Amino acid sequence: xxxxxxxxxxxxxxxxxxxxxxxxxxxxxxxxxxxxxxxxxxxxxxxxxxxxxxxxxxxxxxxxxxxxxxxxxxxxxxxxxxxxxxxxxxxxxxxxxxxxxxxxxxxxxxxxxxxxxxxxxxxxxxxxxxxxxxxxxxxxxxxxxxxxxxxxxxxxxxxxxxxxxxxxxxxxxxxxxxxxxxxxxxxxxxxxxxxxxxxxxxxxxxxxxxxxxxxxxxxxxxxxxxxxxxxxxxxxxxxxxxxxxxxxxxxxxxxxxxxxxxxxx
Amino acid sequence: xxxxxxxxxxxxxxxxxxxxxxxxxxxxxxxxxxxxxxxxxxxxxxxxxxxxxxxxxxxxxxxxxxxxxxxxxxxxxxxxxxxxxxxxxxxxxxxxxxxxxxxxxxxxxxxxxxxxxxxxxxxxxxxxxxxxxxxxxxxxxxxxxxxxxxxxxxxxxxxxxxxxxxxxxxxxxxxxxxxxxxxxxxxxxxxxxxxxxxxxxxxxxxxxxxxxxxxxxxxxxxxxxxxxxxxxxxxxxxxxxxxxxxxxxxxxxxxxxxxxxxxxxxxxxxxxxxxxxxxxxxxxxxxxxxxxxxxxxxxxxxxxxxxxxxxxxxxxxxxxxxxxx
Numbered sequence: 001x002x003x004x005x006x007x008x009x010x011x012x013x014x015x016x017x018x019x020x021x022x023x024x025x026x027x028x029x030x031x032x033x034x035x036x037x038x039x040x041x042x043x044x045x046x047x048x049x050x051x052x053x054x055x056x057x058x059x060x061x062x063x064x065x066x067x068x069x070x071x072x073x074x075x076x077x078x079x080x081x082x083x084x085x086x087x088x089x090x091x092x093x094x095x096x097x098x099x100x101x102x103x104x105x106x107x108x109x110x111x112x113x114x115x116x117x118x119x120x121x122x123x124x125x126x127x128x129x130x131x132x133x134x135x136x137x138x139x140x141x142x143x144x145x146x147x148x149x150x151x152x153x154x155x156x157x158x159x160x161x162x163x164x165x166x167x168x169x170x171x172x173x174x175x176x177x178x179x180x181x182x183x184x185x186x187x188x189x190x191x192x193x194x195x196x197x198x199x200x201x202x203x204x205x206x207x208x209x210x211x212x213x214x215x216x217x218x219x220x221x222x223x224x225x226x227x228x229x230x231x232x233x234x235x236x237x238x239x240x241x242x243x244x245x246x247x248x249x250x251x252x253x254x255x256x257x258x259x260x261x262x263x264x265x
Numbered sequence: 266x267x268x269x270x271x272x273x274x275x276x277x278x279x280x281x282x283x284x285x286x287x288x289x290x291x292x293x294x295x296x297x298x299x300x301x302x303x304x305x306x307x308x309x310x311x312x313x314x315x316x317x318x319x320x321x322x323x324x325x326x327x328x329x330x331x332x333x334x335x336x337x338x339x340x341x342x343x344x345x346x347x348x349x350x351x352x353x354x355x356x357x358x359x360x361x362x363x364x365x366x367x368x369x370x371x372x373x374x375x376x377x378x379x380x381x382x383x384x385x386x387x388x389x390x391x392x393x394x395x396x397x398x399x400x401x402x403x404x405x406x407x408x409x410x411x412x413x414x415x416x417x418x419x420x421x422x423x424x425x426x427x428x429x430x431x432x433x434x435x436x437x438x439x440x441x442x443x444x445x446x447x448x449x450x451x452x453x454x455x456x457x458x459x460x461x462x463x464x465x466x467x468x469x470x471x472x473x474x475x476x477x478x479x480x481x482x483x484x485x486x487x488x489x490x491x492x493x494x495x496x497x498x499x500x501x502x503x504x505x506x507x508x509x510x511x512x513x514x515x516x517x518x519x520x521x522x523x524x525x526x527x528x529x530x531x532x533x534x535x536x537x538x539x540x541x542x543x544x545x546x547x548x549x550x551x552x553x554x555x556x557x558x559x560x561x562x563x564x565x566x567x568x569x570x571x572x573x574x575x576x577x578x579x580x581x582x583x584x585x586x587x588x589x590x
Contacts, residue, residue: 007373014365015358086356089323090413093350094373096322096339263324265314 001104004095008108012078018112021074025116028067030123036060037131051132053140061146062216064124064153068160071113072181075164078109080174089264098260102252105165113161117154125150153214155241162248163206169255203234206247212240272299272420272452273334273347275320280329282315282476289315290476292329297454297471299420302447304467304484305456312476313456314352317423321350333421345374349414350423354406354430359399363390363409366398367416374417384412403430411442421452428462440466460561470560487560495532495540496561498553502530508547509540 012018041048041056049056082088095101125147132139139146164181171177189207192198202208212234235243275297282290290312297303307313318324320331322338333341333348341347357366367381385391388408393401398409407427414422424443428436444466447453454471457463470487472480480487499505502524509532512518520534532540537556544551 003373003375007369010365010369010372011358011361014362014369015360017360081358085358086353087358089352089356090370091373092323093321093348094345094370096341096344261325263318265318265324 001100004100004104005107007094008104009112012108012112017074017077021070021112021116022119024070025119026123028070029064029120030127032063033060033124034127034131036063037128038135040135040137051135051137051139055140057128057139057141057146058149058216060128061124061149061153062214064121064150065156065210065214065216067120068153068156068210069182069185071116071157071161072164072167072185073178074116075109075113075161075166076168076177076181077164077174079105079165079168080172080177083172084174092264099256102165102169102256102260105169106162106248106252109161109165110158114154114158116161117157120157121150121154149215152237153216156210156213156244159213159241159244159248160210162245163251166248166251166255170251170259172259204243206244208234209240209243209247213237213244272450274298275331275333275421275423275452275454276335277316277320277331278329280316280319280331281327282312282319282324283327288476290319290326290473293473293476293478294329295471295478295481297452298469299452300447300450301468302443302453302455302463302466303469303471304463305454305471305473306460306463307456307458307473307479309458311458311473313458313473314425315476316473317350317352317425317454317456320423321348321352323352343375343417345370345419346376346417347419348421348423349417349419350425351407351410351414351427352423352425354403354410354427357398357401357406357409360397362395362397363401363405363412364394366409367412370413371416376416376418380416380418384415387415388412404432404435407431407435407439419451422446422454424453424455426456426458428457428459436462464560484560494556494561495535495537496525496553496555497530497532497540497544497551498528499530499544499549499551501549502528505544505547505549505551506530508543508549509535513543513546 037051037060040050041060042050048059051057051060082091091101092098095104128139128146129143141149167181168174168177171180184206189205192205193202203212215237234240277296278294280290280293281288293312293316305313305317315324316331319326320333320338331337338344338348361369363385364381367384368378371378371381382391385394388411390405390408390412393405398406401409407430411424411427414424422443427439431439443453443455447468455463455467467484469483470480471478497505506522506524509519509522509530517535517539519532519540522533523531525531535543537554541551541554
């Protein structure tokens, strides 16, 4: 099992994908948060609460959670690449117990996703505090709280990488898997919400669980505004994180039961 | 390679694979012995790849068993240390270098790191080791596939059409490599739809067609048991065929003459000299004439659309006649 995990890390290091991912983490984390901090939300076309307010800090850091599609896509690419390049033949020859192959990928990419998340939020945090100091603004939130708000999306990135790997194992076709993962994140769940009654399930859907984990809930806020109802109560951050992980493991379990058992040509 | 690895037999029994109503492999049984090269022959679509993938646990059989040294592939303790396989030479990540590719699977199989450099050198890939595989020629991919298969110094090797994409020099090199591996005591099963590619190196053959066994056994035995044929190329093929069947008082007549899909006549029951004499006496043109081996004849028939008529005679080939169509 250890050998399989090590091999997955080697596989990850063998292409430039990790380099692009690292670059993306720095640009989306440090770059995006740094730019918004320096400009200041209060100077936007539609002025938003400034960094000296709690809402201002929350909305600037909350932008990070929009980028969960990236680690999810990376996980999907990692898994479906095996089918696309047909290397899955060699992989299953070296590890005939296919369940172990998926487990090794989940472990390796869980770690990689966490590293991605830490780089993303680490650079974001540095840019936030640096930008605020440069402008002489005192953040409207205690430093400890800011750090917690940064750690939560970092964990979300790790869990979304797992979700991506599991979705890739389920769907196998690279383009289809990417379309499903990214499409669900950005459109699928909003569409689901339009079905009467489904809104009540929102806290239990991946989007709601993500919102609970990251502490930033664009969907719920929008819905509350549009439907003129009160905000939908979410799970606790830990509950949301566990539920998301549960989704990933359930998808992986189904993947091992059905698609990964199929004949390999 | 060090020492003399003990080969293990590959045993296939009643192996069957159906895709819906399509029977890819049907009640196939044969044994591949260690220490020799076995050719796994049959036209394209005969079921060779499906059979090999069932032996390797990549495709689940509908019925029957396939074992290596008595164990199913998935039950081997460290499969890549026992069995190596090249199934699809293009199965490499285009962004990986040859060295990366080998290290990934070397790590997965738990084999020592120095194997990678040894194999890169042995297979003539050392100078291309750090190039991304998207720049590789088909021949280089075949070599990389072989290197991957040999990572665990396996006692059993299965190669699916390893000659594809190799130039004549590459094929000669491959023959030497496979002969060497078999001489070390390993079990070597190599599939091909081109007989000439493997004819010179195989000791045994397993011939299948439409998923069923046609012949299996040592090549020498097959050659001995089955009478030879004469292959004739002639622009007057139709007239020559009539003449050969009519025969002459002196040389006798052919038992049977088949017109092959490529226009060649396949003559049974006459020596090559008798065929040449008859053509000369009838003043018919002959552009080429060769004494074919029984395996060639068998193969030509398989590649064509006719039933394997040469096998109608019970003396031919092995006792697997019940499997013939």
